[in-house]
Amino acid sequence: MLKTSRAQKFIKSKVFILLILLVLEVVVFTILSQGLYVSIINIRNILNSIVITAFLTVGAVLLMVRGYVDISASAVGCFTTMMVATLLAAGMPWPIAILFCLIASGVVGFVNAVLITECGFQPFIVTMAMAQVLKGLQYIIFGTNRIDIKDPTMVALGTQRIGGLVPYTLVLALICIIVYGFILSKTYFGKSIYMIGGNPQAAKLAGFNPKKMAYILFINDSILAGLAGCLLAFRMKAGALDSITNGQFTGMTGAILGGVSFGGGTGGMFGAFIGMLVISGFKTGLTLLAVPPWWMTFGSGALLLFALAFDRFASFRRTKS
Amino acid sequence: MAQETEVKTSVMNNGSQGLTLEVDNISKSFPGVKALQNVSFKATSGKVLALLGENGAGKSTLLKVLSGDIRPDEGEVRINGVPQKFDAPVQAIQAGVSVIYQERQLVPSMSVIENIYCGDLPSTKAGILRKREMKQTAEKIISDFGLDIDPYEKLGRLSTAHQQMVEIMKAYRRDSKIIAFDEPTASLTDTEVTILFDLIKRLKEEGKIILYVSHRLAEIFQITDEIVVLKDGRMVKQLNTAETNEAELIKAMVGRDIGDTYSALKRNDKIGDVLLEVKNLTTDAIHDVSFTLHRGEIVGFAGLVGAGRTEVVRAIFGADPIKSGEVILDGETVHFKQPKDAIEAGIALCPEDRKEQGLIRFRSVQDNVCLPVFQKMKKGLILDRKKQEALTEKAIEKYSIRTPSLEKLVVELSGGNQQKVILGRWTSELLTTKLLILDEPTKGIDVGTKAEIYQILCDLAREGKGVIFISSELPEVINIADTIIVMHNGHVTGTLARADATEEKVMSLAMLD
Numbered sequence: 001m002l003k004t005s006r007a008q009k010f011i012k013s014k015v016f017i018l019l020i021l022l023v024l025e026v027v028v029f030t031i032l033s034q035g036l037y038v039s040i041i042n043i044r045n046i047l048n049s050i051v052i053t054a055f056l057t058v059g060a061v062l063l064m065v066r067g068y069v070d071i072s073a074s075a076v077g078c079f080t081t082m083m084v085a086t087l088l089a090a091g092m093p094w095p096i097a098i099l100f101c102l103i104a105s106g107v108v109g110f111v112n113a114v115l116i117t118e119c120g121f122q123p124f125i126v127t128m129a130m131a132q133v134l135k136g137l138q139y140i141i142f143g144t145n146r147i148d149i150k151d152p153t154m155v156a157l158g159t160q161r162i163g164g165l166v167p168y169t170l171v172l173a174l175i176c177i178i179v180y181g182f183i184l185s186k187t188y189f190g191k192s193i194y195m196i197g198g199n200p201q202a203a204k205l206a207g208f209n210p211k212k213m214a215y216i217l218f219i220n221d222s223i224l225a226g227l228a229g230c231l232l233a234f235r236m237k238a239g240a241l242d243s244i245t246n247g248q249f250t251g252m253t254g255a256i257l258g259g260v261s262f263g264g265g266t267g268g269m270f271g272a273f274i275g276m277l278v279i280s281g282f283k284t285g286l287t288l289l290a291v292p293p294w295w296m297t298f299g300s301g302a303l304l305l306f307a308l309a310f311d312r313f314a315s316f317r318r319t320k321s
Numbered sequence: 322m323a324q325e326t327e328v329k330t331s332v333m334n335n336g337s338q339g340l341t342l343e344v345d346n347i348s349k350s351f352p353g354v355k356a357l358q359n360v361s362f363k364a365t366s367g368k369v370l371a372l373l374g375e376n377g378a379g380k381s382t383l384l385k386v387l388s389g390d391i392r393p394d395e396g397e398v399r400i401n402g403v404p405q406k407f408d409a410p411v412q413a414i415q416a417g418v419s420v421i422y423q424e425r426q427l428v429p430s431m432s433v434i435e436n437i438y439c440g441d442l443p444s445t446k447a448g449i450l451r452k453r454e455m456k457q458t459a460e461k462i463i464s465d466f467g468l469d470i471d472p473y474e475k476l477g478r479l480s481t482a483h484q485q486m487v488e489i490m491k492a493y494r495r496d497s498k499i500i501a502f503d504e505p506t507a508s509l510t511d512t513e514v515t516i517l518f519d520l521i522k523r524l525k526e527e528g529k530i531i532l533y534v535s536h537r538l539a540e541i542f543q544i545t546d547e548i549v550v551l552k553d554g555r556m557v558k559q560l561n562t563a564e565t566n567e568a569e570l571i572k573a574m575v576g577r578d579i580g581d582t583y584s585a586l587k588r589n590d591k592i593g594d595v596l597l598e599v600k601n602l603t604t605d606a607i608h609d610v611s612f613t614l615h616r617g618e619i620v621g622f623a624g625l626v627g628a629g630r631t632e633v634v635r636a637i638f639g640a641d642p643i644k645s646g647e648v649i650l651d652g653e654t655v656h657f658k659q660p661k662d663a664i665e666a667g668i669a670l671c672p673e674d675r676k677e678q679g680l681i682r683f684r685s686v687q688d689n690v691c692l693p694v695f696q697k698m699k700k701g702l703i704l705d706r707k708k709q710e711a712l713t714e715k716a717i718e719k720y721s722i723r724t725p726s727l728e729k730l731v732v733e734l735s736g737g738n739q740q741k742v743i744l745g746r747w748t749s750e751l752l753t754t755k756l757l758i759l760d761e762p763t764k765g766i767d768v769g770t771k772a773e774i775y776q777i778l779c780d781l782a783r784e785g786k787g788v789i790f791i792s793s794e795l796p797e798v799i800n801i802a803d804t805i806i807v808m809h810n811g812h813v814t815g816t817l818a819r820a821d822a823t824e825e826k827v828m829s830l831a832m833l834d
Contacts, residue, residue: 009728186703191695195688198681205640205672205679206693206746207661265683 014259015271029285049280054173055228057251058180059221061272066197067264068123073225073248075131079138080229085147085239105226109219117214147239158234181269197264340366347396356382358554369531371541374551375767388420389413419492420501429477434459462490482513501532510626582772583800589617589782596787602646606632607811619788621802624831629811630791634758638670639663667755669747682732687713689731694751716745737770756787795824
């Protein structure tokens, strides 16, 4: 039986194209910034900027492989940023405060899943509505003032670096990507997501449970977003408004760059990670060159469109040959 | 105002008399496959020309060349002697060619009128739709066709047959001179087929060129005038329908004399004890269905489309809720809440709609074979890759599935090979399948592979498994199954042994009032 070698398969994958893009990006910015781009400080900046997005991306990748989407993730993150700060300010011990935040996040995911699986509503609409509900609730419950965090352990977690070099939050983010990447690509659970995402009806008739999977993935996505919110609060040493607005869009952009499709059933965590690096490397590069911030927003959108076009061109060439 | 909305498209156009379509030396290759090799034939107006061949013979590719979907590597298509170069489907349409595919190219959420005009909506200079013109033409076409269809009805609410008629109306409205049908009867009931055939006859009388692709030999004799037989991308011969017979056609298609498929089967002669007993099964769609299946027995379900056969097996499999009644498997009353429970109890279902319910289309052959047994391939935390490969290779060998690799996307295989992938999925050694349910397993599959699938069914019976075989093709049900259960309107209307079953008997039970 004919087998394509792993190397051949990799060269044909979207991830490979993305890696080329990343290398190009590094080369161009390094030249433009006269070497500053590859300094340790800048690389740390790039990695640092993906910490919060990483959690949102990981959840989004799992959902998107299943063929779902969750617009409410950054609203959940904003909500827990304020919630954890409020609970800590009220004197609650940090493990319990975080636990409450994660439970609250999980409840949001559960409600999303109920509305989508039991009532048959569109995920996009349900989670868009949920995002607005949460935004409103956040103002109603926590008000609009900045709430400082003084808990020394959590402030340390948010701001300190291992050996003065690698931030704890970055380590957590990388662990999260590796663990979920492993689950997605190597385990039975991960395979189930691909199979159900590829064709829910066929998967169900072959013994899978698409409904249960929807609950797991939506709850998981919300909890990861809630965790991202808490970590962000610790990093800022405060709960502040609109802290991660549109974070999930950045995450989804990275995922799509890395080959995850909206249709479900394709893509992987490694690609999404590279996708995130490409985006944040791009933004950091522009900052380094003192380009005004609105160019970054413009740029990350344009980058996605460019990558889509490039990939279409490349796969067109492949089928031609 | 009324005069202004002159009906532009002349509906009853007789200007297509004396037309010819020449396919000259067409070749087309895809990576690794020569889909068409020097295919040439000529079709003339007022005749129905059949394109006959097994799956993979090149019929679909040929249709795609004619519809402008793909460009041939060599050769040309001439209409009335004029060479045509189609770069896109729209050019083929403008040249008067319409292809009516199995998958309808219609918009379910739009009205019949809008669908008839789809792709070519008439509008004023300001871009406003000429609704009155559309309505008048649509009504005229519908009445010309002699059908009772409300032009304002949403297309999705029409029956399958009527939807197909709308597709034909679309071609008719464009005044297409050449209309190609790709397996048009695949999902139609007998009455609906009659309507379709009447229509094809009328189009033919109007001087159109009709190309007709089908696997069903009986239809070919009923409706066509000439036959072009394709095999492995080459044209075998072109013959007049009146001067040939079934045996000659099969021989030309398969390249060998298959004789009587049914008598060549190695059947099971040892029927065992009772495996499945269904008592008064009732759901939303079926009423009081009872039957018994023994080990080593093939029970066939016959009936018209919509008789409730699929619903019976879905209920047994736990895919649809049961209202009342009992399912007894191996002497034990079972209640499957979901397919998973049924699979664990040893039941497997190859669903009716391969594409929508059977396959994960954009995943590999390997994923599709291993689908129900991934759970049994855990090695610690991870899934054992080697086990998956070994299992898939076994299935490929067992059923001689034609695929270049394990990683090939299943959507890229032919229909027959896709069906074998699904069969391989349920017969691996990791499952203890006692009862296999096959819902229309030979739908859209070529003659050669059909014979292979019949033998697989018999082999399963010989291994002592129970088999439920649903089919809308009467000859195959009454020749393969040991017992034939006939359904009509959600009820069982009769049970026959193979020795007593004739097409007439089954038909009269299936159409009982």
